[in-house]
Amino acid sequence: MIRARHGLMLLAPLALVLTGFFLLPVLMMLPTSFREYVPGVGLAPGVWTLENYVRIVTDDYYREVIWRTLGLGSFVTLACLLLGYPLAYLIARGPERWRVPLILLVVFPMLLNLVVRSFGWIALLANRGLVNNLLIQLGLIATPLKLMFNLTGLMIGLTHIYLPFMVLMLVAAIRNVPRDVEAAAATLGSSRMHVFASVTLPLSAPGILAGSILVFVLTISALVTPRMLGGPTYKVMATLIYDEYMQLLDWPSGSALSFALTFMAIGVIWLSSRLTRSWAGMA
Amino acid sequence: MSAAENDTGPGLAVTMAALTVIVFLQVPVVVVVLAAFSTTSYLTIPPQGVTLAWFGKVLGDPVYLSAIRMSLILACGSTLISLVIGSAAAYALFRKALPGAEAITSFLMAPLILPAVVIGVALLQYYSLSGLRGSLVGLLMAHVVITVPYVVRSALASLSGIDLAVEEAARVLGASGFEAFRLVTLPLIRPGLVAGALFAFITSLDNVPVTIFLIGANQTTLPVLIFSSVEMGVDPSVAAVSTLLILATGIVLLIAERRAGFHRFV
Numbered sequence: 001m002i003r004a005r006h007g008l009m010l011l012a013p014l015a016l017v018l019t020g021f022f023l024l025p026v027l028m029m030l031p032t033s034f035r036e037y038v039p040g041v042g043l044a045p046g047v048w049t050l051e052n053y054v055r056i057v058t059d060d061y062y063r064e065v066i067w068r069t070l071g072l073g074s075f076v077t078l079a080c081l082l083l084g085y086p087l088a089y090l091i092a093r094g095p096e097r098w099r100v101p102l103i104l105l106v107v108f109p110m111l112l113n114l115v116v117r118s119f120g121w122i123a124l125l126a127n128r129g130l131v132n133n134l135l136i137q138l139g140l141i142a143t144p145l146k147l148m149f150n151l152t153g154l155m156i157g158l159t160h161i162y163l164p165f166m167v168l169m170l171v172a173a174i175r176n177v178p179r180d181v182e183a184a185a186a187t188l189g190s191s192r193m194h195v196f197a198s199v200t201l202p203l204s205a206p207g208i209l210a211g212s213i214l215v216f217v218l219t220i221s222a223l224v225t226p227r228m229l230g231g232p233t234y235k236v237m238a239t240l241i242y243d244e245y246m247q248l249l250d251w252p253s254g255s256a257l258s259f260a261l262t263f264m265a266i267g268v269i270w271l272s273s274r275l276t277r278s279w280a281g282m283a
Numbered sequence: 284m285s286a287a288e289n290d291t292g293p294g295l296a297v298t299m300a301a302l303t304v305i306v307f308l309q310v311p312v313v314v315v316v317l318a319a320f321s322t323t324s325y326l327t328i329p330p331q332g333v334t335l336a337w338f339g340k341v342l343g344d345p346v347y348l349s350a351i352r353m354s355l356i357l358a359c360g361s362t363l364i365s366l367v368i369g370s371a372a373a374y375a376l377f378r379k380a381l382p383g384a385e386a387i388t389s390f391l392m393a394p395l396i397l398p399a400v401v402i403g404v405a406l407l408q409y410y411s412l413s414g415l416r417g418s419l420v421g422l423l424m425a426h427v428v429i430t431v432p433y434v435v436r437s438a439l440a441s442l443s444g445i446d447l448a449v450e451e452a453a454r455v456l457g458a459s460g461f462e463a464f465r466l467v468t469l470p471l472i473r474p475g476l477v478a479g480a481l482f483a484f485i486t487s488l489d490n491v492p493v494t495i496f497l498i499g500a501n502q503t504t505l506p507v508l509i510f511s512s513v514e515m516g517v518d519p520s521v522a523a524v525s526t527l528l529i530l531a532t533g534i535v536l537l538i539a540e541r542r543a544g545f546h547r548f549v
Binding site for chain 1: 372514
């Protein structure tokens with residue numbers, strides 16, 4: 001064993017960097033969230049208030065944005081689960097020689113720049129985009145469908161962006177289900193559907209939960225895709241924070257919203273770890 | 284055995300659904316590449332004409348070139364710093380040289396849990412007060428914060444597969460502590476470190492939500508530039524520069540797969 005002094009020396013650089021450039025900045029935002037912002041002036045001197053937090057739960061517009069963010073998170077998570085499970089199942093249980101190429105095709109879009117992927121969806125979904133163009137040429141519609149700057153566009157784009165994370169989590173979970181158990185159920189006369197519903201699905205539940213939490217948290221935190229596909233008017237929490245800081249310069253309100261978003265993300269993660277622990281207790 | 288396996292394997296319907304999803308994942312990528320070669324500002328089917336003009340425009344534009352340079356400086360710099368301080372910390376945790384290893388690990392992973400936009404605005408206020416706003420050091424440290432968890436995570440993962448006794452044996456045979464690490468442990472965890480560094484590099488190169496709050500004049504990175512030019516309206520030169528990024532990502536992924544078996548680390 002190396003001594004504690006050496007261990008401390010090895011850990012110190014990273015611990016100092018994270019304290020100085022992560023922990024302190026976040027903590028210093030806390031007092032700001034209790035200040036009052038006066039347009040054109042900045043922070044009102046000597047005034048401390050809970051107003052910024054009260055507004056988040058009482059103001060109609062803020063509440064609409066928060067519900068929209070949570071709804072989007074749930075929709076996207078569900079869509080990723082439904083689209084991701086068959087793919088994950090094929091990767092985990094399909095032909096061995098397909099495995100690596102399929103994983104690489106899942107990872108490639110994930111590694112690709114977020115702005116590039118979002119730009120691709122703009123080219124597809126815009127009024128003069130590929131999808132509308134095609135539908136008009138085929139004579140299916142006369143005027144372009146509104147696919148951007150609304151819930152539809154954000155849902156499609158965010159599902160595409162976070163689907164790879166879900167697939168990779170599900171692949172790991174399905175591979176952890178012992179094949180013997182599935183084979184045993186099949187030998188005992190279960191249909192393929194029944195084996196899936198009674199063995200594979202319940203045994204991969206921890207992975208389903210982990211993937212869902214990951215996608216949900218990533219979705220409610222997302223800034224780039226909602227801004228590019230939602231434009232400046234159709235807002236979610238992250239883009240609202242962006243505007244409070246960059247356009248309105250209302251830092252107190254922005255920091256209160258930041259803590260609200262952080263609280264939601266950490267709350268969901270905490271809840272899921274409680275749930276996982278109680279499942280482990282049952283087994 | 285094979286009969287039972289066939290019964291539990293994916294059927295035709297599942298396979299078709301899965302392959303459709305694979306196609307869905309590639310669609311925006313293909314569209315961007317096609318748009319980059321198209322003569323019209325919006326992509327049409329069939330394409331109106333083929334041109335390389337947009338690539339020429341990008342590669343001759345000083346704004347794009349300076350953004351590419353800035354992105355590479357930040358990505359290389361932060362990956363290098365993260366690799367050194369991240370794997371040192373992971374090694375200390377692995378050797379159990381410190382009490383409270385679990386709490387320390389959670390602290391090191393915390394930047395992954397917090398929404399990136401929150402880290403961005405927190406650093407914006409902090410840098411405005413401390414005068415670091417618009418400085419290269421400030422940007423670099425911000426990128427270290429968001430990339431280092433990936434290095435720590437893959438370093439810890441590959442260290443966990445190593446038997447401590449091997450390094451102790453090297454010590455018994457006369458190697459110094461650092462020699463034992465360099466000659467025995469380091470080669471064993473190298474693939475994991477390469478994967479961690481690759482994730483760090485891509486994360487830095489990809490980042491908008493932290494960077495956009497902190498950049499000063501002439502510090503625009505490539506993703507921030509694309510992000511803000513899309514707000515101004517769609518221009519095919521965005522598709523061209525995106526295609527260059529797609530190409531670079533594809534090549535890096537293939538090299539990482541050939542050299543280090545990248546798919547094992549995702």
